[in-house]
Amino acid sequence: YAWLVILQRKGLINSWLIDLGIISQPLSLANNFSGVVIGMTHILLPFLVLPLYASMKTIDTDCLRAGMNLGAGPTATFRQIFFPLSLPGLASGVVIVFVLCLGFFVTPALMGGGKVIMWAMRMEQTTSLYSNWGAGAALGVVLLVVTLALLGLFQWLLGARATGVWSSR
Numbered sequence: 001y002a003w004l005v006i007l008q009r010k011g012l013i014n015s016w017l018i019d020l021g022i023i024s025q026p027l028s029l030a031n032n033f034s035g036v037v038i039g040m041t042h043i044l045l046p047f048l049v050l051p052l053y054a055s056m057k058t059i060d061t062d063c064l065r066a067g068m069n070l071g072a073g074p075t076a077t078f079r080q081i082f083f084p085l086s087l088p089g090l091a092s093g094v095v096i097v098f099v100l101c102l103g104f105f106v107t108p109a110l111m112g113g114g115k116v117i118m119w120a121m122r123m124e125q126t127t128s129l130y131s132n133w134g135a136g137a138a139l140g141v142v143l144l145v146v147t148l149a150l151l152g153l154f155q156w157l158l159g160a161r162a163t164g165v166w167s168s169r
Contacts, residue, residue, distance in 0.1 A: 003039050003111060004030055031113030039111035044100055048093035055089020056082075091158055095151065102147060119143055 006012045007029035014026040029035055059082060067077040108118040117125075119139070127136035 001110070003035070003042065007035055007038065007111075030111065031115055033112070033116050035111040035113075036108045036116045036118075039107045040101065040104060043107055044097045047096045047100060048090075051092040051096065052086065052089040055092070056086045059085045087158070091154075095154065098150070099147070102143060 008014075009026040009028065009030075011030070013029060014023075017023045018026065029038070063081055063085070064077055067081045068074075072080065103120050104118055105120045105124065108116055109121060112118075123136050123139045123143075126132050126139060
C-alpha cells in the first residue's frame with residue numbers, strides 16, 4: 001500500500017520531481033504497468049538476492065586470489081571465476097522468482113488498479129466473474145504446460161551441473 005501512496009499523481013515522487021523542476025506535470029506511475037513492475041520488483045527482489053548471496057558467500061576467496069596471482073585482472077577474475085561459481089545461486093533465484101510471478105495476484109491488482117491483467121487475474125476473472133470453469137481450467141493447463149516448458153528450457157540452457165536443480169547429490 002505504501003507504493004500506492006508514493007507513486008500516485010500527488011505522491012512523494014511526483015512532488016519531488018516537480019519541486020526539483022525536472023517535470024512540470026505529474027507522471028502517471030500508479031495504476032498502470034509501471035506501478036505493477038515497481039511493486040513486484042519490491043516484493044520479489046529478496047527472493048532473487050538471498051539465494052544469490054548464499055551462493056556468493058560460499059565462494060572460496062583462495063580461488064579468486066589464485067586467479068589474480070596467475071595474471072587475471074579483476075574483470076577476468078569476475079567473468080571466469082566468480083560469476084560461474086555464483087551461477088547456481090542466480091539460477092535458483094531466477095527459478096524462484098519466475099514461479100512466484102506466475103501466481104502473483106494481489107500486487108498487480110492493487111498496483112495496476114484493475115487495468116493491468118496478469119495470468120492469475122485472468123484465471124480468477126474467467127472462473128468467478130464469467131463462471132466459465134472450463135476456460136479457467138484450460139488457462140490453468142496452459143499455464144502449467146508453458147511453465148514446465150520454460151523450466152525445461154532453462155534447465156537445458158544452463159545444464160543440470162550449473163543450476164544444481166534435479167541433481168543426484
